[in-house]
Amino acid sequence: MNKIKINIVVNNKNYTAEIEPFARLLDVLRDDLGLTGTKEGCGVGECGACTVLLNGKKVNSCMVLAAQADGGEIITIEGLETPDGSLHPVQTAFIEAGAIQCGFCSPGMALSGYELLNRIPDPTEADIKMAISGNLCRCTGYKQIVDAIKLAGEKMREE
């Protein structure tokens, strides 16, 4: 099948990629662009490990064709770094709250927290639980993750 060309902006950089028409956004990010912070868990839209932001909205990148993202703006976990290379407050909050164990869910969880805090700077616990309801964690029991997102909100409001 003929490849197709797409233009996407990922973490504020422009990329042109020649892709198979049925390539998943997840694979283009990881394999073509080398952004391996985005993880593949279930591959069928159930675990949230592959969460990225597409035009400001959370998507499971295993369920989005890269062709559907043509012309779009994507933020991956690598895009949360500040320009000087230091970690974003959401990332430091995850470390400080002990919200990372094996770390496989962490990029998706952090992006869900980041997206929530952009919409609701001072979220309730219910808001946080709703925001991460599509992200599964096998390790932490979720409490530390909820605490981390609360802490991240405090850090971001102080900035």
Ligand code: FES
């Ligand atoms: S890998 Fe995409 S939702 Fe699980």
Ligand code: FES
């Ligand atoms: S820290 Fe291991 S799956 Fe969440």
